[in-house]
Amino acid sequence: MRSNQPQTIYLSDYKVPAYLVDHVDLRFELFEHGARVHSILTVRRNPQSDDVGAPLVLDGDRLVLESLALNGTPLDGDQYEDRGDQLVVADVPEQFQLSVVTWIEPQNNTRLEGLYKSSGMFCTQCEAEGFRCITFFPDRPDVMARFRTRIEADRSAYPVLLSNGNDIDRGDLPDGRHFVTWEDPFPKPCYLFALVAGDLVEKRDSFRTRSGRDIDLRMYVEPRNADKCAHALDSLKRAMRWDEEVYGREYDLDIFMIVAVDDFNMGAMENKGLNIFNSSCVLASQDTATDAAYQRIEAIVAHEYFHNWSGNRVTCRDWFQLSLKEGFTVFRDSQFSADMGSATVKRIEDVTLLRTAQFAEDAGPMAHPVRPSSYIEISNFYTLTIYEKGAEVVRMLHNLLGPELFRKGSDLYFERHDGQAVTTDDFVRAMEDASGRDLSQFRLWYEQAGTPVLTVRDEFDADRGVYRLTVEQTLPDTPGQTDKKPHHIPFALGLLDRRGQPLPLRLADDDTEAPTERMLELTERAHTFEFHGLAECPVPSLLRNFSAPVRLNYPWTREQLLFLMSHDPDGFNRWDAGQRLAVDVIQSLVGAPRDTQVEPRLVTAYRHLICDASLDQALVAKMLQLPSEAYLIELADEADVPAIHQARERVLKHLAISLRDELVACYRRNAQDSAYDLSPLAIARRSLRNTALAWLLAINDEEGRALAVRQFRDADNMTDRIGALRALVNSDYEDDRNQALASFYQRYQDDPQVVEQWFSVQAASDRAGQLPQIRALLTHPAFDWKNPNKVRAVVGAFAGQNLAAFHQVDGSGYDFLAEQVCRLDDSNPQIAARLVTPLTRWRKFAPAYRERMRAALERIRDKPSLSRDVYEVVHKSLAG
């Protein structure tokens, strides 16, 4: 912990490194009481740097320096300076070898950065700045070196020793120890370094690339998880094939390894040739993983694999460019998932996350551009803006250029920058050069924070048969940014006649070949478009497939929304119309008198969705999900959470009562009847029957209860078992709830990934997850403060999903969160900083809540020796 105030790092201060490292020779001696790291760096002065005569400055964090030698000669204490976080050697030649020996204590590393131990195995996490916790090094992504790594450890405790690249040597050592040496032929930044040592089982598979090379695929897990690897390995092979077909990218090493670890700060890490995963994002079996988990695993395995090109072969110049690899790779993995399942459902899921959480981030105190210009702690910038908005920005390029030119651009980008550390601007320039399009205005998407608002008005000139659409864009101020310039926005639209038929979009009267959908381009603050040759006023279908990450305002009538819900040929917009209608109905009930009527046409629309089996069931399953409380809060000016919660519950119960028989019929129609599979239809059927159960139990329906109890008992997969559990937990049937929770725990107590789900079902439930029960979960024997998944499953789910329980007017929910943040800040600051997020939105809430949220933030701020991670989030949230 630092005593002085943390420093801000600015993009404008970027300087090329004064020294380059061509080669790194590492030797790890791993012991139970610590690890000794021997490093030999082959260093030369950077010819690009004008900083001639600069000292060599290496980064380090919590390292004990044991020895230091230059070209083999040990350095005296007066020849270098160990400043704690930097090692400075003043006088160095043009080229030299520096030998450094450090001592570290992985067994005491609870921050899970650098080298640490997780359930008896050693593993690493170096992105963004973890390598400096292993040895002194220029820890920045534009220093790319070839690594050779020798790992030495006890043979019986750590039979498997892994690092990046190919294993080139192995053998025995005295005292029951052994070693393996790995060599990675590709130069890489140190954030992509990885090491794993443990008693793991190996699952093997192989993949033949399109050029005919056979790649060895190896997955390493703890023995108890040996039967949970197949889905990840299959997903990996699909991703490898897809990247060849869609992006022309082939894998480059001979071996590709995946390792599962239980204690991991995020989902996974794309280390070169050795991807390390959070167990919850890679292990799956029918009995333990939900459909959502299967899909998440497929997406994350693909994401990390895709990084091999978008991130590893072409990497980031500095951490301000993080979205260069993350935005692009999220876009790539979302295209992949769309191709593997239902493209419409995937788009709906992505946009739901974006509109609920990224828009909230963009409207809050931590708002930052896709390419930020400053940060205090880079770990705080692995955000929804960098990832999800970054992916939307790449998607907009795809929309503007079309698939062929976009592919030409990505080919040029990979070819031009292979082996380099580059910027988002280099990416846009490749797209520009390949397409011949001017993207200078488009670049603003990387520089300006905040979500643009599009306000659309229309009028119909019946005499001339002209429909006129005016689109205005405004950009909200964000911290440090005002008076923004208009963005270049792809705006997809179509027009429908009164029967729901798509109309040709004629830009002039003689435009005979007009298409029925257009990608308009907005570049000014306001545009007016005219569509000719229309016999009647059309219904507009705007921003199809969510062609840009914007808020869209148009004065839809409920009539129009109902019409679009059933007629829009764009599946995404059909869903969106349903969401907008449901939002409108719920909002009209917030704080309204109890006898206010619930819109009867909503019931009719939902009846149609539930009963018409000819509709796309995957889309229907999504359309039946009411907008979440989090989304309703995001849309509110001054959110009164209990009022929003009640209004939403009222609508849900009203729908359930009105459609009770239809729900039972829907349940029965979709009840399990065939072998388990992961097709979009099978997933949709499980989703439909579980939604039916949840709604029936929300109104205490006895038949629903019997169905839930039976499904819970007889389920042959986790989606159904936990679906029934969740429905019971959220019901008033207290005995059933308690019995189901107890029997679930009994059955799965030895499986940490399932126990995490068991924790979060309770923590996210306003029945089972009130504060006293949450506190009880924290003392449950299966809870573990050192395991980030458990912390997220209880504390994260409570504050992030159980919103009515969290937002207590006495502030007890906020105080609780502040207490947990302070507790975690000492052991794992990255996770602590993430947990603060719900409090950072304090300005969004009704006054009584807001003040107490602020007080909780102040309590965190006042904790002595606050980490840099939490410091940044809390101070920025309180500022202004």
Ligand code: B3K
């Ligand atoms: N690149 C990693 C994230 C690293 C987070 C470091 N705090 C996983 C990913 O995005 O693929």
Ligand code: ZN
């Ligand atoms: Zn990534």
